[in-house]
Amino acid sequence: MSRETTLKTYIESIRDQYDYILIDCMPSLGMITINAFAAADSVLIHVQAQYLPVKGLQQLIQTIGKVRRQINPNLTIEGILLTIVDSRTNFAKGIINKLEEAYGRNVRIFEQYIPISVRAAETSAEGKSIYMHDPKCTVASAYSNLTKEVLEDE
Template sequence: MRKTAKITAICNQKGGVGKTVTAVNLGIGLAREGKKVLLVDMDAQGSLTASLGYQRPDQMENTLATILGRIILDEPVSPGEGILHQAEAVDLLPANIELSGLEVTLVNTMSRETILREYLNSVREQYDVILLDCCPSLGMLTINALAAADQVLIPMQAHYLSIKGLEQLIRTISNVKRKINPGLEIAGILITMADLRTTYSREIIELLRNSYGDKLRIFNSIIPQSIRAAETSAEGRSIYLHDPAGKVSAAYASLTREVLAS
């Protein structure tokens, strides 16, 4: 019998911390290692969808909002419906602006925290890994992601304010674990967009390791700050194709190995 996919929510309520870049490059990194990967875009801005080469998400008819809307209405969803097969060997369930309206609808829905879980349970036997690229808020869509996930990967910048925001996120994860999803764990904290040439970045990383290192895993792989990583979103392809010999590509390959070893 095939093992069902491990579901990982890539989550931080702060924007601009590299969630989408991490979802793309970890997902494609795992696919390059032979894993069957589904990426789910959970942000109404459609950043993950655009980053994988689908540059006009708002013109798409079949998206995460469509699928979840049908589950809310108790309408049938056929297996694999809405899933796109991307050129770098990952599958994608795209998102667009319609997801904003769905978040409002969820507030008044029965079992509102577990609508996404219901959908993912119907497809998880087809995959080894499912990565959820969460929106930068702690609203109902993020709660759905945490309710569906086995674990949470937290990307965060080497900034003091990022550490302060981490406390709130950990409290939310603890609440979801206690009330909705007792199996939920924190996979680890991934330091992103770090400028290791500066004393400030190094001090923040040391503070993070001293504050949380005994309680939470902090990945050894650190994603460096690089304009090459930012360029990949516009290119619609991974860092492995865009800058294969670069330091960001090496860092995400290292992260992929850490995730596979855990």
């Protein structure tokens, strides 16, 4: 019963204790992600600057629309964040252009993107945040800039 709202029920009980609650989901549209959408005020969609992930973005946005209609009418899309971007390639530039053409009128696409980096990949293996692993690298700087960009709207 009401399995889509289990996380929302819990978050409502602790919401006053926090300024922000971030829910990071795996890239799938399973029950955990639906629970996160039901509990969230907004969604920041991150997508790799690759053909297949961008193609799957349409299904994700449709799912967010369904959740908005049926479970959480207050859910909004904060924006789209491009990750693992190799800005040196024409391929990445083309993906960015296609994304802006397809969604730029309706959904904010963050100016800051997260560049591809071996240093960032190493953090997963070490189980550390990028700020602990290499706080001066380009990825750490990009995440700091993204935070500023998101908070500008507050």
